[in-house]
Amino acid sequence: MQEENIRKMTELADTEVKDLATLNILICHLLYRITKPVEPDHLYEIAMSTGFVNYFSYQDSIGYLLENGLIEKTVSASGAEVYSLCQKGVECAKQLKKYAPKSYRDKLVLAALRYFARRKAEQEIKVEYIPDESGCYVRVRCLDTDCDLMDMKLFAPDMAQAKVIGERILLNPSGFYGKVIELALSNEEPSYDLTDN
Helix, strand or coil, X not given: CHHHHHHHHHHHCCCCXXXXXXXXXXXXXXXXXHCCCECHHHHHHHHHHCCXXXXXXXXXXHHHHHHCCCEEEEECCCCCEEEEECHHHHHHXXXXXXXXXXXXXXXXXXXXXXXXXXXXHHHHEEEEEEEECCEEEEEXXXXXXXXXXXXXXXXXXXXXXXHHHHXXXXXXXXXXXXXXXXXXXXXXXXXXXXCCC
């Protein structure tokens, strides 16, 4: 029963948000939940990845939020332009979140968490695809500040399967690296049965 309710909520979140006020609340809620300034391109990519925000509504919402002092555009310590939530935006996120359906809030926050996890993973691990006559190699490099922690190639029969392998590794790079190391450290010589000797 609970799975059915979750499925229905997810289907509701697949319809486009047409109400500007709802989208304003959703963007404030997102910025409040992730608790850090976000570059404009990143926020745009996150919103578009949900499937329920269209370009024009997004632009209208950002314009409204900036104009009315709910968010502001500042420059981060690294020199990048970022959107930050103002106090009015914090109050909007806290007091009005119930006016935006939970299914939309969940989908937007999940999209942001996945987006930032993916960006972090791309800094820690590099995946490249090397075509070969008989298939394709997936080269996986786990990076540290001054060296490669791991550099390995995996064979796949074609590019499509190589990309599936690469995508799966990028879902949880540290988990992949941990499993490889765990397997290497727990690997033992096979035992031999000498009872009939």
